[in-house]
Amino acid sequence: MLPHPPASAIRVAYLIASVLFILGIKMLSSPRSARRGNTLAAAGMLLALIATLLDREIVSYGTILAGVVVGGVIGTIAARRVAMTAMPQMVALFNGSGGGAAAIVSSLEYLRFARADLPVPPVMSVTILVGALIGAISFTGSIVAFGKLQGLVTERAVTYPLQKPLNLALFVAIVGIGAWLVWTGQPNPTVYAWFAGLSLLFGVLFVIPIGGGDMPVVISLLNSFTGLATAATGFSLHNHVLIISGTLVGASGTLLTYLMCKAMNRPITNVLFGAFGAVKAGGPKGAARPDVAEGKQVRDVSVEDVATMLAYARRVIIIPGYGLAVAQAQHGVRELAELLKSRGVEVKYAIHPVAGRMPGHMNVLLAEANVPYEELYDLDAINPEFDETDVALVIGANDVVNPAARSDPGSPIYGMPILDADKAQHIVIMKRSMKPGFAGIENELFYDPKAMMLFGDAKDSISKLTAAVKSV
Amino acid sequence: MIEQLLTDLTIFILAIFVGYETISKVPVILHTPLMSGTNAIHGIVLVGAMLVAGMPEGPFVTALAFVAVVLGTINVVGGFLVTDRMLRMFAGGRR
Numbered sequence: 391m392l393p394h395p396p397a398s399a400i401r402v403a404y405l406i407a408s409v410l411f412i413l414g415i416k417m418l419s420s421p422r423s424a425r426r427g428n429t430l431a432a433a434g435m436l437l438a439l440i441a442t443l444l445d446r447e448i449v450s451y452g453t454i455l456a457g458v459v460v461g462g463v464i465g466t467i468a469a470r471r472v473a474m475t476a477m478p479q480m481v482a483l484f485n486g487s488g489g490g491a492a493a494i495v496s497s498l499e500y501l502r503f504a505r506a507d508l509p510v511p512p513v514m515s516v517t518i519l520v521g522a523l524i525g526a527i528s529f530t531g532s533i534v535a536f537g538k539l540q541g542l543v544t545e546r547a548v549t550y551p552l553q554k555p556l557n558l559a560l561f562v563a564i565v566g567i568g569a570w571l572v573w574t575g576q577p578n579p580t581v582y583a584w585f586a587g588l589s590l591l592f593g594v595l596f597v598i599p600i601g602g603g604d605m606p607v608v609i610s611l612l613n614s615f616t617g618l619a620t621a622a623t624g625f626s627l628h629n630h631v632l633i634i635s636g637t638l639v640g641a642s643g644t645l646l647t648y649l650m651c652k653a654m655n656r657p658i659t660n661v662l663f664g665a666f667g668a669v670k671a672g673g674p675k676g677a678a679r680p681d682v683a684e685g686k687q688v689r690d691v692s693v694e695d696v697a698t699m700l701a702y703a704r705r706v707i708i709i710p711g712y713g714l715a716v717a718q719a720q721h722g723v724r725e726l727a728e729l730l731k732s733r734g735v736e737v738k739y740a741i742h743p744v745a746g747r748m749p750g751h752m753n754v755l756l757a758e759a760n761v762p763y764e765e766l767y768d769l770d771a772i773n774p775e776f777d778e779t780d781v782a783l784v785i786g787a788n789d790v791v792n793p794a795a796r797s798d799p800g801s802p803i804y805g806m807p808i809l810d811a812d813k814a815q816h817i818v819i820m821k822r823s824m825k826p827g828f829a830g831i832e833n834e835l836f837y838d839p840k841a842m843m844l845f846g847d848a849k850d851s852i853s854k855l856t857a858a859v860k861s862v
Numbered sequence: 863m864i865e866q867l868l869t870d871l872t873i874f875i876l877a878i879f880v881g882y883e884t885i886s887k888v889p890v891i892l893h894t895p896l897m898s899g900t901n902a903i904h905g906i907v908l909v910g911a912m913l914v915a916g917m918p919e920g921p922f923v924t925a926l927a928f929v930a931v932v933l934g935t936i937n938v939v940g941g942f943l944v945t946d947r948m949l950r951m952f953a954g955g956r957r
Contacts, residue, residue, distance in 0.1 A: 422953070425950060445916070448913065450918055465937070485943075491908065492907045495930055495934070616901075620906060629909065635903045677882065748898045749896075750893030751944065753894065
């Protein structure tokens with residue numbers, strides 16, 4: 391039996407933990423202090439957890455200890471083993487775990503009322519139901535997102551007839567059951583189980599129709615959901631550290647969701663309900679498109695020609711896309727860039743906000759390959775520089791350099807901010823094939839007279855290119 | 863009851879503003895660590911899981927509470943460790 395400090399001491403510990411979380415996030419504003427910030431937040435977490443263990447309401451430690459050991463081992467192994475390319479699905483899984491935990495905690499709160507056969511006050515049942523609903527959606531939604539990113543479920547948007555009306559009906563049913571539970575006030579575990587079960591189902595159906603390339607938005611949104619579910623749990627337990635931290639995360643996820651949508655110039659409703667990237671019925675995709683005139687030719691180029699061009703360039707901008715990550719070519723790209731820099735070429739990386747499968751993903755992949763973060767530029771910073779750039783090297787990126795986003799009001803990506811690769815003197819596009827990108831549309835940039843295509847696996851082409859530059 | 867709710871709501875609303883202000887200052891290059899770091903922070907729900915797991919209840923509740931503690935711990939431990947792994951790389955990129 392542990393000694394029980396007064397309840398006020400525990401609340402002070404929670405307050406300090408909340409402050410440490412806020413300071414930790416604040417220190418994330420610079421790469422220099424970021425790691426210390428994360429450690430600070432972790433220290434806050436440890437403090438909060440120790441304080442909780444001393445709470446007088448806790449009388450048995452067996453379950454807690456067993457759970458912490460099992461969860462700790464799984465979490466540690468997963469965090470150590472995961473490849474940086476798989477970070478989005480890892481974050482989705484961790485996020486789903488939090489959502490699941492929040493849903494269970496809410497449900498057990500409800501069950502406590504049921505066991506004591508006490509009426510549930512309306513405020514209490516609302517916070518419990520909100521916590522369970524959002525937590526459950528986040529739990530199953532994250533698992534589906536994980537499946538899509540991991541390739542266990544198709545990355546394409548899955549659509550079927552009457553999908554939207556059915557989803558809406560399901561949601562209305564969930565809210566109706568919830569309202570009934572609040573209204574009657576009498577705890578009813580059977581009806582509650584239906585509420586929770588349908589919420590879990592809704593999480594699956596909510597994410598299924600969203601395509602793989604839109605996962606940055608989905609992951610951000612689910613992150614904010616788990617935060618809000620945690621905050622709701624805080625309301626039902628009257629625990630302020632849960633409210634504060636849950637809300638911080640909710641704000642973070644919401645802001646990132648907004649930024650991702652802005653980076654694609656698509657409203658959130660379009661991302662969630664637009665089934666972007668779905669396989670349209672009837673005819674192969676991209677066939678007989680009016681925007682690509684007959685007889686337009688792409689220009690192939692040899693590795694040697696590209697090597698010469700790069701070696702004698704003054705300024706080169708590298709535009710990495712998800713294709714680069716898939717080919718695991720980050721390290722090769724860094725070597726090539728360093729070789730060019732040693733020849734006096736100025737090399738910069740242009741990172742589109744939605745490059746990768748979660749916000750900021752490409753930056754992490756390049757940092758892993760030891761690319762100094764000073765060389766990474768975001769869209770607004772790099773776009774004015776393309777005019778004075780000799781070679782724009784597009785590696786595995788597609789939609790984010792498609793000029794149709796600027797010029798063709800009929801294009802699905804019209805209005806999306808793009809990297810102005812077409813303004814460079816020469817454009818070299820490294821791609822596996824002419825297959826369209828996530829948006830499933832043709833890219834006029836490939837037919838630009840200044841553009842040259844270097845087909846093949848990115849990793850392979852890059853290493854050939856590096857060898858060729860060495861012998862220039 | 864209403865008093866308690868108002869206190870909770872006050873904290874909730876203020877936390878929204880604090881969250882918005884601090885998070886909007888995080889640069890784009892750190893958005894992935896931001897997400898996985900805040901992800902670890904919402905693992906604080908483990909506090910709630912511990913509270914329900916520590917109460918003497920029947921086997922069904924204990925089993926569910928155990929799952930909640932496992933999930934919460936995965937969230938916390940995995941989240942902070944993986945964020946640290948990423949941020950170490952950014953520090954290494956400084957040179």
